[in-house]
Amino acid sequence: MSIVFLALGTTRARAVCASARFLVERGVQVDLITVEEKPWRAEGLDERVRVLPLRTRADRMLANKLAAKFYKLFRPYVMWRAARRQALRLVDWNAVEQAVISDSHAIPIGWHLARRHPKLTVAFELDRTPYLGSDPASVPAGSDSAPLVTGTVAD
Structure with missing residues (x-):
């Protein structure tokens, strides 16, 4: 099982x-x-967490303001392509129980994942309930949330 x-x-x-x-x-x-x-890592991410970085040539090549304006429009698509070609191939999607969208820039990737994996739960917050065991006091109040997407996504 993984997240x-x-x-x-x-x-x-x-x-x-x-x-x-x-x-x-x-x-x-x-x-x-x-x-x-x-x-x-500087923010304190646990060393046991596997980080799968996305690399895009466009992020490194932007030099002028005009190119940057156009890139902002296409960045969600560029990041999805980078994710699909790089990081997503390294994940065993049969073992993933939930994908958590942690910022607004990741919403397009989450949307594409929900379409590709209809049984995958995609949410804005981690649902800690399955991991509590018998100790519900170990979860701060308000940390559970309903899933953003489960099942199929309409076009």
Whole structure:
């Protein structure tokens, strides 16, 4: 069993790090799909979390303002292609129980994942309920949430 976090930036780094720590302490495999590993480790991401970085040539090649404006429009598609070709191939999707969209930039990747894997739960927050065991006091109030998507997604 495993959980995949999708976070292209570090906007919600503390929450992601806390959820990842909660999971790895319970023996759950955790993957983080992001643009760069170093800022996450600096935020305190547990060393047991596997980071799957996305590499795009466009992120490194942007030099002028005009190119940057056009790239902003296409970045969600570019990031999905990078994820599909790189990080997503390294994940055993049969073992993943939930994909957690951790920032707004990761929503397109989550949407594509939900379409590709109709039985996969894709959500904005980690549902900790399956990992509680007999100790519900170990979860802060309000940390559980309903899934964003389960089942098929309409076009």
